[in-house]
Structures are given as C-alpha cells and as structure tokens.
Amino acid sequence: MPELPEVETVRRGVAEWVTGREIATVEVRHPRAVRRHLAGPVDFAERLTGAIVTGARRRGKFMWLPLDTGDALLCHLGMSGQLLIQPPAAPDGPHLRVRLGFTEGDTELRFVDQRTFGEMLVSVDGAELPGQIAHIARDVYDPLFDAAAFSAALRTRRSEVKRALLDQSLISGVGNIYADETLWRTMVHGGRPTESLTADQVTAMLGHLRDVFDAALAQGGTSFDSLYVKVNGESGYFDRSLEVYGREGLPCRRCGTAVVREKFTNRSSFYCPRCQPPAHMTP
C-alpha cells in the first residue's frame, strides 16, 4: 500500500522522467480514474494537452505535476496505483487507466491501478498547491511542518492515537502500515487516548515516524530502474524492514512476545502486548 515513502519514490522517478516535457496525448481508459475531475474525461484531456510539466511535488500521499499553464495534474495512488514510465509499444495490461504521451522522448506516462481507489484530476490553477488537497496537513518532510502545533492538536483531540496518526488533516502521509510501525517503535498502543500522551511522547513518536519513513525511503529509492517507476502494491519492497505489521503470532523483535492482531475500523492493527500495553492496562 503506497504511503508517503512509496509516493515519494514515485515522485522522484516521475520528476526525473517527465519534467520539461510537453504533453501531446491523453487517453482516459477508465472513467473512474478521473471521477473527481468533475468536468469529465474530455475536459481532463483538453486541459493537459499541450501543457509542459514543470516538476513533481508531493504532500502526504498526494503528488502533483505542476504545469506551465498554472494548472496541475493531481494524482493519488490509492491502494494499488502505479505510475509507470514505459515505451508506447509496451503492452497495455488490464489495469491501465490513463495514458499520457509526450511530444518528444521515447516514453509515456501510464497510470495503472488494479483496485481503482486511485485517481487523477486536473486542478485548475493548482500548480502551487491544488485546492483539492488544501485540507491535507503538511507531512514530516515538509520544511514548514510544525511539530509543536501537531503535538498540541493531537493532545487536545478526544480520540485514539492511531486514529489521529491516520487523520490526514492532522498529519499526512501515514497509513495503516507505518502507523503500526511507528507505534511499535514508540512503545505506545494505538488505542491510547490522544490526551494521555505527554508532549515528550509525541516528540518521540514523530522521531520514530521519520526514522521509519527514512528507512523505507532508503529501500524504495533503489527499487526502480530507468523504465519502471515502481510502486509495489502486492509484495512490498519494504517488507523486510517491517517490525510488527503483518507479524501476528510471531515474536516481537524487541521482547519476543507474540504479536497480536486486532480489528480497528474495518482493518487490522498489529502490536506487541508487552511493549505496547493496551490503554486500559496503562497506569
């Protein structure tokens, strides 16, 4: 599942391959891929055609390609989305959703997405920051990310820590996997009430979050070659570095206690019951 490190890996690859290129052709293969472009697929294509990509930017799990028109091509990979740089002659495959051709160069940009949770849209005048993601909080790599403000906001919430970590309007880029990894490193159970965390604990948690992201990014950064911008939704390349996610019944890498899996808002949470005692067991 692409979270911040995976999206950043894709952003770097896309930036390298499409910056400065002029979009010549746009083909929307599945309308759902542009469902949030309310003016429709034809308008989507018209706004892109002839525009020059000036870079690739990211906030949290969203990335966008600023265009010389002042608009931006906004993209979210969802659960299974990939952006691929491929030769036009490469086989389409069953999950090709959008294809962008350029006036020059031997490659095209493809949006491939099996589960169609991902999406693309053209944000009018969105080059600097698409209005559609104005509500998305800055992520920990943003120079303007305000740790103190995050800490204050989190601790005044009446919610649970994991839920807060996953709230993209509070802090962006964190998904289910890295939330569990961060909580394990912080030795805090995700069900802990947000107001029960001390400022020092929040500071430590942010440090662990950055460490986990850094480690994943270091791996992701080496995982795509020149013609394939990789987002691996199936057998993730970060599997090796996971300390707790997906390890139900296996020994905690810190203390050896069997990792527990529990239901959390229609998904799974993994934690060590000894290192991360559930809230009701915390003094």
Added chain:
DNA sequence: ATACGGTCCTGTTCGC
C-alpha cells in the same frame, strides 16, 4: 466543529 462508521473496488486467500 469534531468523531466515527459506512462505502467504494477487485484480485487473492480462506473456509466449508
């Protein structure tokens, strides 16, 4: 305003 469960989607895995 904040909190939170339901919903979308499809390939894979699981259980009877």
Added chain:
DNA sequence: TGCGAACAGGACCGTA
C-alpha cells in the same frame, strides 16, 4: 473440487 465469504484499506461523506 468448487464457490462464496472474507480480506486488503485511503479518502470521502453522512450522521450524530
């Protein structure tokens, strides 16, 4: 063996 159920989950939306 076959087939339906469960599972994976990010962001949005309606409701309280």
